[in-house]
Amino acid sequence: MTLAVETTDLKVQLQLADDWFTVCDLSMLVPGRGVAALLPDGRQVAVFRDRSDRLYAVDNRDPFTGAAVLSRGLTGTHEGRPFVASPLLKQRFDLADGHCLDDESVRVAVYEVRTR
Amino acid sequence: MSATLGATPTIVLVGHGMVGQRFLEALAERGLTATHRVVVLCEEPRPAYDRVQLTSYFSGRTPEDLSLTDLEFIKDHGIELHVGDPAETIDREARRVTARSGLAVDYDVLVLATGSYPFVPPVPNKDAAGCFVYRTIEDLLAIEEYARNASTGAVVGGGLLGLEAAGALKGLGLNAHIVEFAPRLMPVQVDDGGGAALLRTIEEMGLTVHTGVGTQEIVTDDSGAVTGMKLSDGSELATELVVFSAGVRPRDQLARDCGLGVGERGGIAVDEQCRTVTDPRVFAIGECALAADGRVYGLVAPGYEQAETAAATIAADEASFTGADLSTKLKLLGVDVASFGDAHGTTEDCLDVVYSDSRAGLYKKLVIGRDGTLLGGILVGDADAYGTLRALTGSVPPVSPESLVLPAGAGSGAQLGPSALPDDAIICSCHNVSKGSIRGAVTEHRCTTVPEVKKCTKAGTGCGSCVKVLGQLVTAELEASGVEVDKGLCGCFAQTREELYEIVRALRLTSYRELLDRHGREGARGGDGCEVCKPAVASIIASLAPAIGASGYVLDGEQAALQDTNDHFLANLQKNGSYSVVPRIPGGEIAPEKLIVIGEIARDFGLYTKITGGQRIDMFGARVEQLPLIWARLVDAGFESGHAYGKSLRTVKSCVGSTWCRYGVQDSVRMAIDLELRYRGLRSPHKLKSAVSGCQRECAEAQSKDFGVIATANGWNLYVGGNGGATPRHADLLAQDLSDAELVRLIDRFLMFYIRTADRLERTSTWLERIPGGLEHVRDVVVHDSLGICDELEKLMRSHVAHYRDEWAETVTDPEKLARFVSFVNAPDTPDPVVSFVPERDQIKPDLPLLSIGMRPADDVLEGSAQR
Ligand code: SRM
Ligand SMILES: Cc1cc2nc3c(=O)[nH]c(=O)nc-3n(C[C@H](O)[C@H](O)[C@H](O)COP(=O)(O)OP(=O)(O)OC[C@H]3O[C@@H](n4cnc5c(N)ncnc54)[C@H](O)[C@@H]3O)c2cc1C
Ligand code: SF4
Ligand code: FES
Numbered sequence: 001m002t003l004a005v006e007t008t009d010l011k012v013q014l015q016l017a018d019d020w021f022t023v024c025d026l027s028m029l030v031p032g033r034g035v036a037a038l039l040p041d042g043r044q045v046a047v048f049r050d051r052s053d054r055l056y057a058v059d060n061r062d063p064f065t066g067a068a069v070l071s072r073g074l075t076g077t078h079e080g081r082p083f084v085a086s087p088l089l090k091q092r093f094d095l096a097d098g099h100c101l102d103d104e105s106v107r108v109a110v111y112e113v114r115t116r
Numbered sequence: 117m118s119a120t121l122g123a124t125p126t127i128v129l130v131g132h133g134m135v136g137q138r139f140l141e142a143l144a145e146r147g148l149t150a151t152h153r154v155v156v157l158c159e160e161p162r163p164a165y166d167r168v169q170l171t172s173y174f175s176g177r178t179p180e181d182l183s184l185t186d187l188e189f190i191k192d193h194g195i196e197l198h199v200g201d202p203a204e205t206i207d208r209e210a211r212r213v214t215a216r217s218g219l220a221v222d223y224d225v226l227v228l229a230t231g232s233y234p235f236v237p238p239v240p241n242k243d244a245a246g247c248f249v250y251r252t253i254e255d256l257l258a259i260e261e262y263a264r265n266a267s268t269g270a271v272v273g274g275g276l277l278g279l280e281a282a283g284a285l286k287g288l289g290l291n292a293h294i295v296e297f298a299p300r301l302m303p304v305q306v307d308d309g310g311g312a313a314l315l316r317t318i319e320e321m322g323l324t325v326h327t328g329v330g331t332q333e334i335v336t337d338d339s340g341a342v343t344g345m346k347l348s349d350g351s352e353l354a355t356e357l358v359v360f361s362a363g364v365r366p367r368d369q370l371a372r373d374c375g376l377g378v379g380e381r382g383g384i385a386v387d388e389q390c391r392t393v394t395d396p397r398v399f400a401i402g403e404c405a406l407a408a409d410g411r412v413y414g415l416v417a418p419g420y421e422q423a424e425t426a427a428a429t430i431a432a433d434e435a436s437f438t439g440a441d442l443s444t445k446l447k448l449l450g451v452d453v454a455s456f457g458d459a460h461g462t463t464e465d466c467l468d469v470v471y472s473d474s475r476a477g478l479y480k481k482l483v484i485g486r487d488g489t490l491l492g493g494i495l496v497g498d499a500d501a502y503g504t505l506r507a508l509t510g511s512v513p514p515v516s517p518e519s520l521v522l523p524a525g526a527g528s529g530a531q532l533g534p535s536a537l538p539d540d541a542i543i544c545s546c547h548n549v550s551k552g553s554i555r556g557a558v559t560e561h562r563c564t565t566v567p568e569v570k571k572c573t574k575a576g577t578g579c580g581s582c583v584k585v586l587g588q589l590v591t592a593e594l595e596a597s598g599v600e601v602d603k604g605l606c607g608c609f610a611q612t613r614e615e616l617y618e619i620v621r622a623l624r625l626t627s628y629r630e631l632l633d634r635h636g637r638e639g640a641r642g643g644d645g646c647e648v649c650k651p652a653v654a655s656i657i658a659s660l661a662p663a664i665g666a667s668g669y670v671l672d673g674e675q676a677a678l679q680d681t682n683d684h685f686l687a688n689l690q691k692n693g694s695y696s697v698v699p700r701i702p703g704g705e706i707a708p709e710k711l712i713v714i715g716e717i718a719r720d721f722g723l724y725t726k727i728t729g730g731q732r733i734d735m736f737g738a739r740v741e742q743l744p745l746i747w748a749r750l751v752d753a754g755f756e757s758g759h760a761y762g763k764s765l766r767t768v769k770s771c772v773g774s775t776w777c778r779y780g781v782q783d784s785v786r787m788a789i790d791l792e793l794r795y796r797g798l799r800s801p802h803k804l805k806s807a808v809s810g811c812q813r814e815c816a817e818a819q820s821k822d823f824g825v826i827a828t829a830n831g832w833n834l835y836v837g838g839n840g841g842a843t844p845r846h847a848d849l850l851a852q853d854l855s856d857a858e859l860v861r862l863i864d865r866f867l868m869f870y871i872r873t874a875d876r877l878e879r880t881s882t883w884l885e886r887i888p889g890g891l892e893h894v895r896d897v898v899v900h901d902s903l904g905i906c907d908e909l910e911k912l913m914r915s916h917v918a919h920y921r922d923e924w925a926e927t928v929t930d931p932e933k934l935a936r937f938v939s940f941v942n943a944p945d946t947p948d949p950v951v952s953f954v955p956e957r958d959q960i961k962p963d964l965p966l967l968s969i970g971m972r973p974a975d976d977v978l979e980g981s982a983q984r
Contacts, residue, residue, distance in 0.1 A: 024941045032644060032677030033684070035941035042949070044940070048643050051629065061950070068950040072681045074650055077643030078607065085647035087681035087689055092647070110322035 014045060014057055015112040023047055026115055029055075034084065036060045036071035045111055048095060050082060056095035057111035062086045063100075070108070095116035119514045124153045125224040128213050130203040130370065132158035134167055135402030135419035136229035137184050140195060142427030149193035156195060157213065157222045159202035159230075160252060163190075168416055168579055170256065171280045174287045175833070175849040176812075176819055176826070198287050206374040223279075228371060228384060229423075232364035232403040232414065237272070241334035248340030248359045248437065250281045259359065260866060261710070263288040265850045266356035270294070272331050273361035274301040276446060281359045282323055287852060289781075289829030294322045295331055295345070295354060296733045304456045305444060306479075306494050308470055313479035313496045317451050320477075326353070333792050334358060366404045366412050379406040388436040389429040390422050409439035416578065417546045424548075441509075443545060445502045445581035448597065451477065452499035454581075457509040458483050459491025465748055466491055471521040480521040500896075503585030503932035504534055507541035535592055543585055546578025558593040565592050567885060570858055587888035605876060608632060608640035613801060613876045617656050626666035628653050629680050647680075652876040654678035655763055658799035659871050662915035669712065669926055670762075670799075671933055682761035685937070686923055687743055692962035694951045695743060696736045697723070698760035700796060703770040703788035703808075704731030713753040721746055724959045730767035730805070732758060737960055739947050744937050745925045756922040759797060763877075765804045768792035768885055769817065773810025773827065780810035782827030787856070788816070791825070795867065797920045801874040801883075804867070805840075819847045822880040823863055828852070832859045836866055837891070839881035848884070848891045849898055861910065865898040868909035 008027040016039065023037045029049035037045045046058035048071075060068045065088045073084040075095070082095040092101040093108055100106040127143070136156070138469035143149050158164075161342040163185035173182065190197050206226065209905045214220045234249035236242050246266075248259050263269065269285040285292040294301070300311025301318070303814025315325055330348035337343050344354045351871035366383040369374075377385045377394045382887025383406025385393045390405065392398045393677045401422040406412050413419060426555055428435030443456035461468060461483040471480045476479075478497040482505070485491050492508050495502055501520065513520060515537050529861035534543070539552035557563045557572040566587050570576045575585040604610040611619065616631070625631050631653060633641045654675055661668040670679055671686075682688050687695035699714070714733055718725045721742055723735040738746055761764060768791045771777065773784030775829075788808040795804065808825040825837040838847030851862055874883040884891060896902040925931045939948035 008607075022942075028935075028941055030677050032650075036939060038940040038943045038946060039981075044948075044950075046808065047941075065691060065949070067691060068948055069681075069689065069693045074647035074678075074680065075644055076608075076646035076650070077640065078646065079639075080643075082644060088691065089648065104139070 001082060007038065010115040012047060013114050014039075014047070015114075016040075020114070020116070022116075030091055034071040034073065035077070044068045044071075046073075046084070047113065048075055048082075048084060050075065050102055054082070055113040055115065057084060057113045058084070058093060058095060058098055059109040061108070062088055062091075063106050063108060064091055074077055121188050124417050126149070126153040126222060126704055127225045127227065128221050128223040128793050129154065129156045129227045129229060131165045131214065131229035131231060131367075131402070131404070131547075132156050132160070132185075132197065132199075133229060133231045133402065134164060134184065134416050135231070135423050136227075137164035138420045139227060139229060139401060139423035139427055140193075142424050143430070144193050146427055146433070148178060148427065149195060149786065150430055150876070151225075154193070156766060157201055157203045157215050157219075157221075158195045158197060158199045160254070162253065163187075163197060163199055165253065167251075169248075170253070171284050171735050172258075172849075173253065173256050174284045175852070176814075176835070177530065179724045181846070182914065190804070198353035203370060206370060208374050208376075208398070211397065223397070225399070227426060227927075228392075229399065229402045230367040230398040230404040234360060235363045235365050236360045237331065237362055237804075239331055239333055241336050241342075242360070244334055244342050245340055246336075246357050247334060248357070250277055250284075250359050250361050251364075256284075259284070259357070260288060262312060262357055263290055263646040266290060268293070269357040270353055270355040271361055271844060272345075272357045273363065274298070274325065274327065275361065275363070276302060276444075278359075278361035279318070279861060281361050285357070285359070286321070286323060287828070290341070290357065291324070292322075293326065293355065294318075295329060295347065295353070296325070297330045299328045301327065302453065303461065305453065306459060306483065306496060309470060309481065310453070310479045310494045310496045313472065313474050313477050314451060314453065315876070316474055317477035317497065336750065338551040364403065364414060366406070368404055369562065371400065371404075376400075379410075379412070381412075382406070383412040388425075388438055389438055390426040391477055399429070401426050407437060407439065411439065411857045413440060413442075415440075415442065420546060421548065421579070441545075443506050443509075445499050445579070452495065452497060452502075453494040454499035454502040454506075455493070456502065456506040457490070458493045459494050461492070462571065463491050469517040469521055478590065482517050482521055484517050488517075490517070492622045496651055500584065503543065503582050504537065506545070507534075507537050507543060507585075511538070534588050543589065544573075544575035544578065544582040545580075547574040549573045549575035550616060554586065554589050558590060559597050563590070564594060566890075568886070584889045584892055585634045586891070587893075591888055591952045604637070605652060606646055607645070608645050608649045613652055613656070614873045617651065617660075617872055620653070620656050620664065621660055625662040626657060627674060629674065630658070648876070650678040651683070651763075652801075652949050654683075655799045655801065655876075659916070660912070662919040663912055668919045668921060673928065679763075685740060685743065686757060686761060686927060687738065688749075688761045690736060690962065692951055693738060693740075693948055694736070694962065695738045696734050696760070697738050697743070697746055697750075698732060698734050698758035700758040700792070701732040701767075702792040702796075703768055703785050705785055705789060710753060710755070713749070713755075717746055717749050722953075722960060724961065731769045732767060734760070737953060737962070739939065739951055741944070741947060742937050744928055745935050748928045751922070751928055752927045756796070757924045762797075762799065763802050764797060764799050765792070765795040765806070767805060768795075769805075769807035769821075770817035771809050777810055777815075779813055779830050780827065782810055782832065783811035784808040784816065784825075787825060787827075788861075789831070791858075791860075791863070791888070794917055795863075796910040797923070798867065798869070798871075798916055800871045802877050802879045804880070820844065821847060823847075825859065830880075834859060834862055834866075836894070837881045837884035839879050841879075843881070845885075847930075850891070862898060864913035865906050865909045866894070868912050869898055869905075872909075 012023045013020040014115045031051045034046045034048040046060040048056045073087045075084050083092040098108045098110040164180040165206045203213050207215045212222050269290040270293040272281045276295045282292045282294045301314050333345040333346040368378045368384050384400035385406045386400050388408045390399050422437050425435040425437040445454035465486045467484050469482045480495050482493040483491040521624040541551045557569045563569045576586045603612045657666050718735045723737050728734045752842045768788045770785045770788030774780030805821045805823045806823050807818040809816040809818045810827050820838045820840045824847050826833045832854045833848035833852050834850045836850045839845040938944040952963045954963040
């Protein structure tokens with residue numbers, strides 16, 4: 001993110017199978033919180049921005065309850081790993097690799113994100 | 117003890133009062149219940165209960181609450197308990213006791229624990245309708261019943277029990293009088309100075325005291341009911357109810373009838389092992405016994421010691437009871453009164469050190485021996501130092517006696533903490549627990565809380581007067597033994613919530629990041645915090661907002677990112693990702709027009725409606741993008757956020773009260789509405805619930821609330837620390853007969869003190885149990901302003917009230933905030949397809965087809981996406 005463009009014009013993009021998919025303006029993301037985006041194939045992605053403006057994207061569906069709510073969870077840092085805690089039953093997911101910090105066997109999909 | 121050959125030896129206990137029950141426990145602890153048959157004859161219609169706390173019945177404790185008897189215990193130890201069946205005769209020759217029912221039991225050992233009976237002076241008409249004594253639960257029930265049709269009551273006797281009885285009469289809404297023959301109140305426990313301080317405070321409470329006069333006759337009407345009493349000074353006092361509380365006498369008739377020796381002034385004569393001097397197979401313990409030192413003890417602690425002694429002797433262990441001191445600490449009508457050791461200075465050559473401030477109702481006297489030894493003392497009005505001073509009695513205090521009686525802060529006034537005590541100092545005299553044993557509970561038995569130490573040592577489970585010192589000792593010991601308990605809030609902060617509150621308040625920090633980067637744990641600084649501390653800090657900032665200059669609106673700026681998801685959307689997230697909507701319905705009162713609005717909105721948006729357990733209406737199944745539309749209509753119709761999502765005030769439930777109910781004595785609905793409107797929106801460590809009942813029947817269930825209010829004839833009683841939920845707790849009475857203004861002021865202080873000192877997600881009930889000193893400490897702080905912070909607490913609450921704004925009204929008019937209420941940032945008009953419903957009983961319920969897919973295994977995770 002070294003481009004000297006007005007922040008308000010920056011777009012958040014996700015890497016899908018073969019293309020970059022534009023989600024929204026960067027300014028729609030509040031540091032520390034997420035938003036949900038709908039993909040063309042119907043899947044949902046939760047996109048987050050941290051306090052240093054790093055971006056993360058994981059599948060929006062909470063694997064423990066089935067509800068599409070991860071974008072509404074609280075984020076944080078656990079031993080240096082960025083995470084989101086599900087707003088329903090509070091399991092935490094590593095935002096970088098999708099691993100559930102509270103249950104080894106569970107993982108959510110992660111997406112590459114960039115701003116343009 | 118020799119037993120009849122072959123048969124299991126039998127122990128018969130006559131009297132199941134406080135001491136009797138303690139004796140049974142002592143038997144069990146020594147394994148005697150396993151080797152003996154134990155039969156108990158109990159005269160009262162219920163097993164042993166806490167007579168010491170009898171008066172608390174009038175502040176809402178039920179007879180069941182007062183019970184000391186665990187029926188499991190009785191069953192587990194095979195004890196045969198015969199309730200409502202007193203012993204009538206004892207045949208010592210045949211070693212047989214016969215009860216009223218005809219039940220005859222042969223004993224090997226007989227233990228008499230028959231207690232005392234109230235002495236009623238032989239005045240004419242002493243048995244008239246309207247005359248009572250004050251000893252049993254049945255007495256209280258009868259007084260309560262009779263008081264319903266009375267407006268004035270008089271107590272004969274101004275001693276400890278008389279004052280309690282008078283307080284109870286006042287609590288029942290009567291004009292209460294106390295008639296005491298001696299020239300001062302509590303002649304046994306306090307001296308003239310103490311009596312004067314007590315008198316002043318008690319009169320200020322609205323009780324009328326007549327000292328130096330005797331009761332000569334009870335006056336009755338034609339029907340034989342009390343109308344007044346004639347006093348020895350020739351005057352007549354009009355009263356409809358008389359309670360005799362002129363002392364007690366040992367119940368030794370049964371013993372006399374079977375030829376056991378009794379003292380000149382009564383009491384079954386026993387030796388140092390509590391064995392009767394007449395018959396080695398018969399013991400006497402408690403208030404019916406005349407101890408080896410020639411005294412009959414009218415307090416529970418010596419009785420317990422006698423119970424232990426008798427049980428030990430039966431088990432052939434060494435034990436003796438040679439006397440006890442008469443130290444007492446009481447809370448009479450809210451006034452601390454304590455006396456200990458040689459309170460009246462009877463030791464030769466002793467000196468007094470006295471501090472007296474009758475304006476403040478304070479009187480403190482220490483009796484000091486020639487060599488500087490502390491011999492005893494009297495404390496009226498402020499007995500905080502009692503635990504420490506009592507334990508120091510018999511030794512030379514480490515600081516000058518003057519500084520021990522001067523109030524803290526006044527010149528050289530010194531606060532002598534329990535750390536100054538030697539290990540063998542007795543902290544709990546009810547259960548004879550030394551400072552050493554309490555320390556041991558912490559260091560060896562690994563107790564880390566006061567309740568654990570109580571359970572482990574029994575300290576503090578009797579009269580309760582030592583609990584404050586106990587709390588101080590436990591804390592000191594934990595700190596000293598270096599048990600590294602990480603009291604930190606979470607992985608990001610090493611401070612407790614209380615400490616963070618103080619930091620935020622003192623430094624006026626309004627930014628979470630700043631707090632984390634400056635005060636967080638080393639490794640957490642610069643990071644993003646976590647889901648534990650973010651909402652906790654958000655709540656601290658919100659509850660201090662006006663005072664520290666933060667925005668009071670929880671979705672402003674950085675605050676928005678800290679809120680728990682429910683607060684973030686100002687609604688409660690449900691299992692399928694939809695939300696529930698709860699408008700505030702203050703006090704549960706709602707006009708038909710507003711009911712119709714709710715009905716229409718629910719119908720138009722297809723919401724599921726339900727009457728909640730909190731006297732309001734919840735609408736379920738709203739999609740996130742519907743929330744602003746729903747709220748725009750609700751705000752329009754005059755509704756506000758109900759904060760069902762917040763750690764903040766939920767509901768103040770009400771009963772209909774005096775407006776409609778035939779029993780109501782105050783307008784409970786109005787008070788509930790006032791309170792709900794005053795505290796709405798207040799962010800706190802956990803949710804806050806309240807209720808107001810119009811009379812003692814308590815239809816609003818106020819005693820299960822964080823702060824509950826019950827109407828009395830004279831105003832309001834305030835209860836705090838109640839809880840429903842998983843660990844229900846009855847609230848404790850904080851103060852009685854408050855005016856509207858006094859009530860509100862106390863609640864203001866209570867809530868702000870709680871918000872300031874509680875842990876995250878700690879309800880008032882757990883907080884009250886946890887904080888050192890418990891209820892007493894909270895009462896000292898919020899009622900007596902012992903920390904001098906009440907002005908500030910009130911100020912904080914006033915600014916909360918002044919700055920309150922409805923979050924939803926503010927949100928629906930702010931386009932930027934509204935942009936957040938969409939399912940998808942890139943498709944604002946598309947609803948989340950996962951949120952779907954199926955019909956049930958004419959309404960909807962969530963349909964969760966996705967759940968059947970189950971959890972996604974870790975390996976098929978990257979399909980269609982690239983890993984970073
Ligand atoms: C809706 C309601 C049940 C109902 O259908 O009646 C309800 C629903 C919930 N309760 Fe409750 N409680 C409701 C009355 C109560 C009551 C009764 C009362 O308030 O008189 C109690 C017991 C009283 C008490 O709290 O002391 C109660 C004790 C709890 C507890 C246990 C608290 C405790 O201290 O043990 C929780 C869990 C918690 O807060 O940690 C809880 C938590 C919840 C939550 C918030 C659980 C959650 O996180 O999803 C539920 C969601 C509410 C929603 O989505 O709107 N609810 N809950 C009631 C709403 C009342 C209102 O109008 O605000
Ligand atoms: C209102 C009040 C407040 C008090 N406050 C304090 C205080 O703050 N501190 C303190 O130390 N003490 C206090 N006391 C005193 C304390 O309650 C007594 O010291 C204690 O209860 C004595 O216990 P006990 O077992 O000897 O007698 P009790 O508790 O009176 O028990 C005796 C039992 O024996 C039963 N009984 C009698 N005869 C027979 C029979 N023939 N057969 C079967 N059963 C029989 C009686 O019905 C009674 O239930 C208070 C007392 C009252 C009434
Ligand atoms: S608590 Fe009292 S006043 Fe209120 S409804 Fe019940 S009986 Fe009536
Ligand atoms: S002194 Fe009575 S409980 Fe400890």
